[in-house]
Amino acid sequence: MSRAAEAEPAEPREHYLNAQYGVRSWLLTQDHKRIAILYLIGVTVFFAIGGVFAALIRMELLTPPGDLFQSETYNRLFTTHGVMMIFFFMIPAIPSVLGNFLIPLMIGAKDLAFPRINLLSWYLYIAGGLLALWAVIHGGVDTGWTFYTPYSTVYSNGYVVVTAVGIFIAGFSSILTGLNFLVTIHTMRAPGMTWMRLPLFVWAHYATAIIQLLGTPVIAITVLLVGAERVFHLGIFDPRQGGDPVLFQHLFWFYSHPAVYIMILPAMGVISELVTGMARKPIFGYKFIAGSSIAIAVLSFLVWGHHMFVSGQSVYAGLVFSILSFLVAIPSAIKVFNWTATLYKGSVSYQTPMLYALGFIGLFTIGGLTGLFLASVGLDIHVHDTYFIIAHFHYIMVGGTIMGYLGGLHYWWPKISGKLYPEAWARVSAWVIFLGFNLTFFPQFILGYLGMPRRYHAYPPEFQVLNVMSTAGASILGIGYMIPLVYFFWSMRYGKPAPANPWGATGLEWQTPSPPPTENFPVTPVVTREAYDYQTKEEPALG
Amino acid sequence: MADAHTAAPHGARSHLRHHFASLDAQKEAASLGMWAFLVTEVLFFGGMFAAYIVYRALFTRAFEGASNLLDLKLGAFNTAVLILSSLTMAMAVWAASQGRKNLIILFLILTIVLGSVFLGVKVIEYKQKFEHHEVPGPHFVVPEGLPRQAEIFFSLYFCMTGLHALHMVIGVGLLTWLILRARRGDFTVAYNSPVELTGLYWHFVDIIWIFLFPLLYLLGRHTL
Numbered sequence: 001m002s003r004a005a006e007a008e009p010a011e012p013r014e015h016y017l018n019a020q021y022g023v024r025s026w027l028l029t030q031d032h033k034r035i036a037i038l039y040l041i042g043v044t045v046f047f048a049i050g051g052v053f054a055a056l057i058r059m060e061l062l063t064p065p066g067d068l069f070q071s072e073t074y075n076r077l078f079t080t081h082g083v084m085m086i087f088f089f090m091i092p093a094i095p096s097v098l099g100n101f102l103i104p105l106m107i108g109a110k111d112l113a114f115p116r117i118n119l120l121s122w123y124l125y126i127a128g129g130l131l132a133l134w135a136v137i138h139g140g141v142d143t144g145w146t147f148y149t150p151y152s153t154v155y156s157n158g159y160v161v162v163t164a165v166g167i168f169i170a171g172f173s174s175i176l177t178g179l180n181f182l183v184t185i186h187t188m189r190a191p192g193m194t195w196m197r198l199p200l201f202v203w204a205h206y207a208t209a210i211i212q213l214l215g216t217p218v219i220a221i222t223v224l225l226v227g228a229e230r231v232f233h234l235g236i237f238d239p240r241q242g243g244d245p246v247l248f249q250h251l252f253w254f255y256s257h258p259a260v261y262i263m264i265l266p267a268m269g270v271i272s273e274l275v276t277g278m279a280r281k282p283i284f285g286y287k288f289i290a291g292s293s294i295a296i297a298v299l300s301f302l303v304w305g306h307h308m309f310v311s312g313q314s315v316y317a318g319l320v321f322s323i324l325s326f327l328v329a330i331p332s333a334i335k336v337f338n339w340t341a342t343l344y345k346g347s348v349s350y351q352t353p354m355l356y357a358l359g360f361i362g363l364f365t366i367g368g369l370t371g372l373f374l375a376s377v378g379l380d381i382h383v384h385d386t387y388f389i390i391a392h393f394h395y396i397m398v399g400g401t402i403m404g405y406l407g408g409l410h411y412w413w414p415k416i417s418g419k420l421y422p423e424a425w426a427r428v429s430a431w432v433i434f435l436g437f438n439l440t441f442f443p444q445f446i447l448g449y450l451g452m453p454r455r456y457h458a459y460p461p462e463f464q465v466l467n468v469m470s471t472a473g474a475s476i477l478g479i480g481y482m483i484p485l486v487y488f489f490w491s492m493r494y495g496k497p498a499p500a501n502p503w504g505a506t507g508l509e510w511q512t513p514s515p516p517p518t519e520n521f522p523v524t525p526v527v528t529r530e531a532y533d534y535q536t537k538e539e540p541a542l543g
Numbered sequence: 544m545a546d547a548h549t550a551a552p553h554g555a556r557s558h559l560r561h562h563f564a565s566l567d568a569q570k571e572a573a574s575l576g577m578w579a580f581l582v583t584e585v586l587f588f589g590g591m592f593a594a595y596i597v598y599r600a601l602f603t604r605a606f607e608g609a610s611n612l613l614d615l616k617l618g619a620f621n622t623a624v625l626i627l628s629s630l631t632m633a634m635a636v637w638a639a640s641q642g643r644k645n646l647i648i649l650f651l652i653l654t655i656v657l658g659s660v661f662l663g664v665k666v667i668e669y670k671q672k673f674e675h676h677e678v679p680g681p682h683f684v685v686p687e688g689l690p691r692q693a694e695i696f697f698s699l700y701f702c703m704t705g706l707h708a709l710h711m712v713i714g715v716g717l718l719t720w721l722i723l724r725a726r727r728g729d730f731t732v733a734y735n736s737p738v739e740l741t742g743l744y745w746h747f748v749d750i751i752w753i754f755l756f757p758l759l760y761l762l763g764r765h766t767l
Contacts, residue, residue, distance in 0.1 A: 110562035113572040179579050187572040188562075217583045221590035225702065233680040234698035236594060241679075242605075242692035247597055251590050524564075 015418065015515045030115035031518055036101035036416075038122050043093045044485070046129055049136075050084035053077050055478060058440075058471040066458035074457035075142035076158065082145030087167050088129045090401055091259060094266035095212075096125070096177055098408045099205045101416060103181060105509035105516060106199045108190025108525045113183040121176040128170030135159035135166065144455065146256070149237035149248040153229040161230055164223040171216045171223075174262070178212025181205050190508070192527035199507055199531050200289050204269025207293035211258045211265070211300060219255035222248065246312055253304035261300040263397055264364075265293055267404025268335055271360050274407050275339045277505040278354040279346030282532040285338040292331035299328045309380050318377050325375035332368050336361060352426035353503075356407025359434045363399025367392060370445065385455075388448025394441045406433070406484065413488065414502045418515040419495030425487045433480035439473025506532055558734045570736045577740040581747050584710075588751055591703050595758060598699065602692040607763030609696035612677060612686060614668055618760040621664050625749050628657035632745045635721075639738035642731045647738065651722050654745070658715050665708050672697070700759055707755060710748045717741045 012018070016033045026034060056077050060068045069077065100118065104111055112118050135141060141158035143151055152160050185198070185206050198206075226248070228234050235241025237248045276283045283289060305313055305321030313321075339361055348354065370392040374380050383389065413421050443466040448454075452463050459467065501510040506529075512521050563569040599606045635650035676684040679698045685691055721741055724730065730738055 114576060115560075115562070175583055179576060179583070182579055183572050183576045186575055187568060213579055213583050214586055217585075217587035218590045221587050225590075225594075228702060234702070235679060235694050236698050236702070241694045241698075242598075242602060242690075243695055243698075244597070244601075247594060251593070254590075519561075 014517065016518045017515050019518045030119055032100050032104050032112045032118060035118050035122055036097050039092060039096040039100060042126055043089050043097060046084050046088035050081055050089055051478065053081035057081060058474040060457050061467050062471045064459050064461045064464050069457060071457050072142060076140035078455060079141045079144050080136050083132055083163060086145055087170050090263040090397055091174055092125060093405050094270060095205060095208055098412065099181060099266060102412065102509055103184060103202055103205060105520055106202050106507060107188060107193050108508050109184060109188035110519050112180045113188055114180050117176050118180055121173040124169050124173035128166040131166035132163050135162040146252065147226060149245045153226055153237055161227045164227045168220050168223050171220045174212050175216045178209035182209040190525050190527055197527055197531050200272035200283065201269035203290040204265045204293045207297035208262055208265045210297045211262050215255040215258040218251060222251040249308050249311055253307045257304040257307060258300040261296055263401045265296060267401045270404040270408035271339060271357050274353045274357040274411055275342050276532045277503050279343050279348045280534050281342055281346040282534055284341035288334050289338050292334045295331040296328065303328060306375055309377050310384050322375050322377050326372060329372055336365055352423060352430050353407045353411035355427060355430040356403050360400060360403040363395050363403060367395030367399055383448055385453055386448035387444040387452045387454055390454050391441045391444035391448060399437055414498030415509060415514045417492055418498055419491045420498050421491045421495060422487050425483060429480050429483035432476060436473050436476030436480050440470050440477050443469045506534060573736050573740060577743050584747060591699065595699050598695050602690065605690040605692035606696050608689040609693040610759065610763055613760050615760055617664055617668050618756055621661050622756050624657050624661050625752050628654050629746055629749045631657060632742050636739050636742040639730045639735035644725055644728055647725045647730060648722055651718050655715055655718050658711055662708060662711055703755055707751050714745050714748055
């Protein structure tokens with residue numbers, strides 16, 4: 001951040017943060033940037049709640065016998081951890097915070113297409129979250145975040161309906177966010193901002209929006225049917241009346257597998273920005289990265305059956321789903337190869353966002369490759385419902401999505417807050433998170449392969465060493481997450497003022513002051529260059 | 544002809560929200576937004592259609608038998624009512640494009656009346672099912688001569704028609720809001736997209752019924 005010195009203490013300029021004051025001006029705002037801040041507060045709170053439950057799980061698993069919690073309580077702990085993290089943190093995190101803030105800025109628009117709907121979707125998100133929290137406080141749910149029938153419809157004595165309604169409402173929030181992004185990207189691009197000049201972050205969110213629009217309604221109707229079955233005793237998933245529990249699994253995973261890509265695609269978009277910005281080089285294979293986002297969105301709807309290899313699905317369906325699941329690896333690998341090719345011969349700066357980007361690439365690769373193990377029917381039957389699965393999807397979701405989210409938050413924090421964060425502390429925390437993460441989840445691959453099943457509060461003594469390692473890693477990871485929380489708050493008050501473009505990056509969001517004015521740009525920008533055009537900026541092309 | 548509202552240019556300008564370059568761009572965005580929303584609705588109902596297809600294939604005899612227990616006359620009458628309401632809705636959209644305030648209000652009221660007739664008939668049908676113990680749950684009595692899975696048919700019947708009716712209720716609410724706005728003289732030749740988009744929604748809800756009616760009432764019916 002050598003350019004920080006350039007920032008003169010200018011006279012107070014009006015920007016989106018100081019344009020209005022007071023609680024009302026925030027809770028009734030229609031400014032996409034302020035709504036992004038509201039979301040930032042929301043997802044941070046739910047992340048903290050989910051994190052506390054993760055800590056309780058890891059404490060129980062420190063010792064082999066189930067000595068800290070009863071098995072019933074433990075069921076409620078991991079369910080709450082999953083519900084909070086997936087529906088109220090992972091799915092909204094990057095789109096609703098970074099996407100909300102950046103998409104209009106990146107395409108040169110004054111706001112999202114539907115600002116009031118944007119605010120509505122925040123309120124829906126909070127309402128859904130509060131309902132789910134109400135259920136937790138009153139005793140929680142014990143079904144696992146997957147709500148498999150008939151346990152969830154007939155036998156569970158937890159607050160299934162309240163939680164389901166919370167998820168239903170949060171789902172609407174997700175649909176409305178996706179709809180807003182889709183329409184905004186289609187209709188609000190600045191003059192000259194053609195589709196092939198869109199930042200890859202925007203392409204990733206476009207693909208995400210497609211999944212949100214096509215997938216979320218299916219989970220909505222599914223949880224509604226589960227609720228109806230519990231309350232009115234309908235029999236759609238009840239075998240006693242001829243219903244089929246496997247139909248529930250089909251409907252559930254038709255959304256919930258694509259939902260994994262709602263969580264990872266935006267993070268991939270962030271990484272595309274970080275890699276070019278920090279390597280100061282045009283992205284390698286722009287069209288392939290953009291196209292791979294769309295390909296992932298399409299393929300994501302064709303692979304749900306790989307969650308059901310042992311659920312009584314036909315062998316032939318299993319084979320087809322296995323092959324289709326392998327296909328998803330192609331667009332994912334295209335991204336990884338193109339990111340690394342972008343770094344090749346770039347002038348790479350190893351500042352905090354780059355540390356997160358490299359962390360993402362490494363951890364996502366491990367998570368993705370173990371995903372291929374799981375897509376192979378034979379191997380999946382061996383490790384199904386073991387800690388191998390837990391380790392795999394935490395490598396994707398924590399190692400992928402949260403790394404991308406934190407990297408993006410650091411990269412755009414100067415733009416969001418107008419202040420620079422302390423670089424040294426940020427690097428320390430990035431390393432702590434990376435090391436803590438691996439110590440937490442790598443032993444779980446081994447545990448799973450050796451046969452430790454998921455969702456049990458007790459385990460045989462021979463698994464203790466690896467579990468102690470995992471719990472120790474989780475403690476380190478927890479500390480790693482708290483450091484940024486402290487210094488981001490600190491920087492809002494004491495940080496150095498940020499210049500408009502602290503990274504010397506391309507992209508419209510860096511051409512407006514930090515923090516941006518309420519209308520984003522003093523005059524609507526006209527785009528004349530390709531995305532990530534670092535060459536013409538620095539020197540004439542070498543030919 | 545009490546044609547286009549006189550304050551059209553000014554009225555139109557005030558409907559332009561600050562972040563759009565022009566009224567056309569705003570209309571395009573709103574229209575795309577509504578179409579995208581309707582796509583989500585297709586997927587929403589799609590979950591239940593998928594369940595219907597699976598169970599119909601598994602339990603054909605139960606579904607055909609249970610289908611015979613629905614009141615075909617009331618169903619057919621309702622289908623006609625709904626198609627007629629689509630016509631009046633289309634007329635309201637046309638009137639809005641001409642900026643003819645009184646006609647807009649007239650056609651919107653007609654649409655609400657037809658929609659309410661549909662919902663009223665639906666209440667009568669539900670009441671009959673309730674009296675015959677054909678509502679799934681603890682009080683369900685398997686109809687004579689039918690397999691047990693008839694209950695699944697009625698579960699799907701109530702979920703599908705119930706959610707459809709809920710969409711109708713929301714539609715009636717939207718139409719009422721449009722009437723209030725039309726009375727204020729909001730809709731002109733230049734600005735009428737709320738009427739147009741509500742029209743899209745209303746037609747969509749009708750189309751859902753056009754699929755529900757044959758699936759639930761007609762398929763496999765042997766006696767009239």
